[in-house]
Amino acid sequence: MPTPRSGTPLPVSRRQALGLGATGAALLLPATRWAATANAAEAPPAWVGVSGEALREPAVLRSVDGVLDVTLRAGPVRVPVDGRPWHLLGYDVPGADPAADSGLPGPTLVVQPGDRLRVRLLNDLPEPTNLHTHGLHVSGEGTGDNVFRVVESLDAMDVTVDLRADHRPGTHWYHPHLHGWGARQLFGGLAGALVVEPRGGQGSTGSGRRAPRERVMLLHSLQVDADGRPLDPLAARQSAHTRLVNGQLDPVVDIAPGETQRWRLVNSSVNDVLRLRLDGLDVEHVASDGLSLRRPHRVEELELSAGQRADLLVTGREPGEHVFETMPVEVGFGVVLPAARLATVRVGGASRTPRQVRLVDAGRPPEDLRHARVDARHELAMTMTGGFGIDGRPYEPGRIDRVMRLGSVEEWTVHNPTGLIHPFHIHVNPFQVTHVDGEPVQDPEWRDTVLVGRNGGSVTFRTRFEDFTGRVVYHCHFSTHHDLGMMGVAEVVAPGEDPVGFPDDEPGAHAEHG
Numbered sequence: 001m002p003t004p005r006s007g008t009p010l011p012v013s014r015r016q017a018l019g020l021g022a023t024g025a026a027l028l029l030p031a032t033r034w035a036a037t038a039n040a041a042e043a044p045p046a047w048v049g050v051s052g053e054a055l056r057e058p059a060v061l062r063s064v065d066g067v068l069d070v071t072l073r074a075g076p077v078r079v080p081v082d083g084r085p086w087h088l089l090g091y092d093v094p095g096a097d098p099a100a101d102s103g104l105p106g107p108t109l110v111v112q113p114g115d116r117l118r119v120r121l122l123n124d125l126p127e128p129t130n131l132h133t134h135g136l137h138v139s140g141e142g143t144g145d146n147v148f149r150v151v152e153s154l155d156a157m158d159v160t161v162d163l164r165a166d167h168r169p170g171t172h173w174y175h176p177h178l179h180g181w182g183a184r185q186l187f188g189g190l191a192g193a194l195v196v197e198p199r200g201g202q203g204s205t206g207s208g209r210r211a212p213r214e215r216v217m218l219l220h221s222l223q224v225d226a227d228g229r230p231l232d233p234l235a236a237r238q239s240a241h242t243r244l245v246n247g248q249l250d251p252v253v254d255i256a257p258g259e260t261q262r263w264r265l266v267n268s269s270v271n272d273v274l275r276l277r278l279d280g281l282d283v284e285h286v287a288s289d290g291l292s293l294r295r296p297h298r299v300e301e302l303e304l305s306a307g308q309r310a311d312l313l314v315t316g317r318e319p320g321e322h323v324f325e326t327m328p329v330e331v332g333f334g335v336v337l338p339a340a341r342l343a344t345v346r347v348g349g350a351s352r353t354p355r356q357v358r359l360v361d362a363g364r365p366p367e368d369l370r371h372a373r374v375d376a377r378h379e380l381a382m383t384m385t386g387g388f389g390i391d392g393r394p395y396e397p398g399r400i401d402r403v404m405r406l407g408s409v410e411e412w413t414v415h416n417p418t419g420l421i422h423p424f425h426i427h428v429n430p431f432q433v434t435h436v437d438g439e440p441v442q443d444p445e446w447r448d449t450v451l452v453g454r455n456g457g458s459v460t461f462r463t464r465f466e467d468f469t470g471r472v473v474y475h476c477h478f479s480t481h482h483d484l485g486m487m488g489v490a491e492v493v494a495p496g497e498d499p500v501g502f503p504d505d506e507p508g509a510h511a512e513h514g
């Protein structure tokens with residue numbers, strides 16, 4: 001057994017968030033309350049020590065001549081975790097060398113604006129599934145990013161996603177999204193990163209400044225039984241989850257002194273909320289949910305809930321080992337997610353002269369909607385009375401809950417009257433968070449998933465439903481919650497047209513879970 005490392009919590013003052021994005025900062029618990037609850041954590045930290053393995057990065061599949069054609073098999077995978085085999089779920093590429101592509105996480109799909117992504121999904125699970133491209137601004141209809149579709153066990157489905165020529169570069173991800181099945185499939189490990197690169201790639205910029213080395217990290221949390229098989233996420237204890245990075249327990253990430261790397265972080269868990277720290281290195285936060293920040297800034301601590309992404313520029317300083325860790329988070333009802341060591345960052349090797357890195361895709365944040373004319377306002381609440389739902393109603397696949405006009409600016413206020421925090425997500429169009437708990441935020445950034453505080457918390461955002469008509473879902477991104485009904489359906493309708501509703505003849509439209 002590797003030697004366990006000390007998990008002594010940091011002094012309270014050091015845990016206070018500095019330089020967090022406005023929404024993140026506003027959702028942090030007061031340090032004193034946090035300190036008190038941290039001691040009440042029912043389980044010890046789930047990490048067991050340094051594995052000593054170098055961070056594995058998922059295989060990268062890039063588009064060629066405007067097309068990325070890929071076959072993904074969703075099915076059981078066997079992955080060694082901490083020296084023993086775990087029997088998880090993953091997306092692998094048939095015929096690929098399992099040593100290079102374990103399926104956990106799935107390969108990183110890299111596309112560019114204007115590209116077509118064509119996924120042939122082979123369902124090797126004993127149950128139905130489907131595929132969602134979380135964060136892409138693409139059509140949710142037909143054979144696109146359509147979460148109402150179903151591929152039965154041992155069947156195949158083609159998903160074709162066309163990115164507009166003006167699609168923003170960013171860090172996104174893919175995962176199953178079949179209502180009633182999504183949570184346990186994601187919990188088992190079915191997820192991969194989906195990166196939109198700037199046109200022409202990230203490469204050299206011709207200005208003497210270099211694009212930094214990139215690392216993709218899927219931060220996943222799960223619990224397995226004695227045989228290394230995932231528990232049902234509803235039966236698992238949230239505070240006893242094991243935290244993995246790219247399917248590894250505490251891998252080693254190497255960086256040279258003075259070197260800057262771009263880390264693309266994806267919280268691919270079902271219901272984890274991370275408060276990331278990486279002391280001893282410089283960490284600059286440049287994008288949230290694949291959307292450039294208007295003011296990139298240094299961070300000491302960063303909140304990342306299930307579904308969210310963060311792009312960081314990490315620069316090594318003095319040689320030595322540093323801990324990439326998550327701090328305790330109280331989710332409500334007395335549940336505290338414990339601190340854990342996620343990875344060990346080893347600063348070493350020949351030091352480099354720090355240089356300005358250049359991100360070709362930075363500096364084009366979406367428009368500021370704060371002064372736009374609002375065409376419609378929506379209020380909704382994530383509720384748990386009478387079961388999980390929105391406004392007291394559980395998800396009903398054949399029902400349209402709201403209608404939105406294409407091109408109009410809408411303001412939504414999402415309330416959380418429950419005793420648990422919930423991350424709220426809408427498909428296809430991101431939003432600009434303007435208020436948290438009714439207070440205006442200082443730096444209204446864009447995202448596609450936002451945590452809403454418990455016991456009466458709220459988040460207000462503005463959004464414009466652009467380019468695509470048709471149905472989109474919005475839901476809590478704790479997948480267990482949306483599987484239980486905390487999800488709604490909106491239809492985006494062109495100006496002057498009537499909603500089409502839910503076509504009854506659509507295959508799988510009314511698929512029930514069993």
Ligand code: C2O
Nearest residue numbers: 132134177307425
């Ligand atoms: Cu990442 Cu509707 O989901």
Ligand code: CU
Nearest residue numbers: 422476478481
């Ligand atoms: Cu929820």
